[in-house]
Amino acid sequence: MTAHEQPANAASTDADGGVREPAKVRRGIPDATVARLPVYLRALHSLAEAGTSTIASDALAAAAGVNSAKVRKDLSYLGSYGTRGVGYDVTYLIHQISRELGLTQRWAVAIVGVGNLGHALARYGGFATRGFRVAALIDADRSRVGERVDGVAVSHLDDLAQVVRESGVSIGVIATPAGAAQDVCDRLVAAGVTSILNFAPTVLSVPPGVDLRKVDLSIELQILSFHEQRKASAVAAFDLRDTRDTVSS
Amino acid sequence: MTAHEQPANAASTDADGGVREPAKVRRGIPDATVARLPVYLRALHSLAEAGTSTIASDALAAAAGVNSAKVRKDLSYLGSYGTRGVGYDVTYLIHQISRELGLTQRWAVAIVGVGNLGHALARYGGFATRGFRVAALIDADRSRVGERVDGVAVSHLDDLAQVVRESGVSIGVIATPAGAAQDVCDRLVAAGVTSILNFAPTVLSVPPGVDLRKVDLSIELQILSFHEQRKASAVAAFDLRDTRDTVSS
DNA sequence: TCAACTTTGTGCATGCATTCACAAGGGCTT
DNA sequence: AAGCCCTTGTGAATGCATGCACAAAGTTGA
Numbered sequence A, B: 001m002t003a004h005e006q007p008a009n010a011a012s013t014d015a016d017g018g019v020r021e022p023a024k025v026r027r028g029i030p031d032a033t034v035a036r037l038p039v040y041l042r043a044l045h046s047l048a049e050a051g052t053s054t055i056a057s058d059a060l061a062a063a064a065g066v067n068s069a070k071v072r073k074d075l076s077y078l079g080s081y082g083t084r085g086v087g088y089d090v091t092y093l094i095h096q097i098s099r100e101l102g103l104t105q106r107w108a109v110a111i112v113g114v115g116n117l118g119h120a121l122a123r124y125g126g127f128a129t130r131g132f133r134v135a136a137l138i139d140a141d142r143s144r145v146g147e148r149v150d151g152v153a154v155s156h157l158d159d160l161a162q163v164v165r166e167s168g169v170s171i172g173v174i175a176t177p178a179g180a181a182q183d184v185c186d187r188l189v190a191a192g193v194t195s196i197l198n199f200a201p202t203v204l205s206v207p208p209g210v211d212l213r214k215v216d217l218s219i220e221l222q223i224l225s226f227h228e229q230r231k232a233s234a235v236a237a238f239d240l241r242d243t244r245d246t247v248s249s
Numbered sequence C: 001t002c003a004a005c006t007t008t009g010t011g012c013a014t015g016c017a018t019t020c021a022c023a024a025g026g027g028c029t030t
Numbered sequence D: 001a002a003g004c005c006c007t008t009g010t011g012a013a014t015g016c017a018t019g020c021a022c023a024a025a026g027t028t029g030a
Helices: A014-018 A031-049 A057-064 A068-076 A090-101 A116-123 A157-166 A178-190 A217-244 B014-018 B031-049 B057-064 B068-076 B090-101 B116-123 B157-166 B178-190 B217-244
Strands: A087-089 A107-112 A132-139 A152-156 A171-174 A195-198 A211-214 B087-089 B107-112 B132-139 B152-156 B171-174 B195-198 B211-214
Touching: A031 A057, A031 A068, A031 A090, A031 B217, A057 A068, A057 A087, A087 A090, A090 B217, A107 A116, A107 A157, A107 A178, A107 B217, A116 A132, A116 B116, A132 A157, A132 B217, A152 A157, A157 A178, A171 A178, A171 B217, A178 A195, A195 B217, A211 B217, A217 B031, A217 B090, A217 B107, A217 B132, A217 B171, A217 B195, A217 B211, B031 B057, B031 B068, B031 B090, B057 B068, B057 B087, B087 B090, B107 B116, B107 B157, B107 B178, B116 B132, B132 B157, B152 B157, B157 B178, B171 B178, B178 B195
Parallel strands: A107 A132, A107 A171, A132 A152, A171 A195, A195 A211, B107 B132, B107 B171, B132 B152, B171 B195, B195 B211
Antiparallel strands: none
């Protein structure tokens, strides 16, 4: 079933893609840092709107919900963009992070599966405001084809390759039932899509060079359930002990 | 703004919740393992449906998209449930993982914000099939109150506390716009909710003892954008070098 | 009963991420 | 211009996660 190994969640670290880097400066930004850059970016945008022009690492850390040392180390991977004694220039930092994340261009995104979730994603404002454009909607149900969601017409799955190529899509979002996901994924890859975000509750496999991330709603809930149960049983143990022995060590 | 520190994404490790454990056996399952248990669980369910009765760690690893040593180590935290030379009993393992994750009971979930995403979540089948029950839908828009989604009526935000208590909700899902999220979060916590899953694109703060996880669609896309750009620029560098100097070191 | 085979469970080494703590550096005030 | 104060940027220590490699343990077949 699985032709290729699928790394749990992180992007597939892509093993140098077969291309030897010019190796001038080592540009190895850790995955954990990349995952936090969008959070900083959002905080910075709202600071900019509020009229803040410079910000220190600990204020940014508070706004992003992390530790200030982490902020400084993360930002140091991008370069030395801060001023000692002052902090970081908000506008400049927004520019640098955006550039690093590749958000200075508008990526065309295709959403496959126009059910409840696909609909919600297509209408989600957060995409458009941050460098993404929903360029194609695709569904396997012919009765849906032609329907327009936010100005974008739904195309049929059979036309996926054509639509993807014509609209220059490089990122695909899978919002289909689990059973259809691997087939859709293969079609996307065959059509030249090199980054995929999977919402279907199933493990997908992709060839090397294609990045795959997943978002799984029910997994998140199950993780919460684990902690919820632990809390509940801790309380139960406490209550129990409390009735037997009120003196704690 | 942030009264309490918010750990980036992982559950808030809850600092012992003020309760000293009986400390009989050390039950410290690593966060990374907890996050993978639901994946194993899903793979096992589909194996069970296919009629498989026992499975070895490397087959399970393939189905879950991870390394086999990781599977064994993860499962060893739950206990010694495998049989050497044979593998794991699928049904028994499903039972043990479910128990560990607290899925033997049905958690009541409240979804706040019945917009596009809230609607999609309320109708998402994956919740009901895995130990969760959408017990309440809440929205701030009075024109939505009374509307039914999959048999559950929408209540008004003002009645949140009452609804949460009456239906025994312990897990809250926030699917509101970013601006409303912290207020909703505070209301949920005040009503006794101790686990929150946040879909709003903002950093929330919760008091100690409350677990918070977030799912951010636009962050996931931005991470893909980063890798996509890196691939694009690697190819560009390759093309460039290719025209100038076809001999690589 | 015994030997060969299979697979688990885990000690250990390695690598990545986080956090601390502080020197280096820049602005501001006098 | 000189010293004070503030904040960055980063070496170093610690902790967590991953993956290897193998002994321990069980099954199967003769």
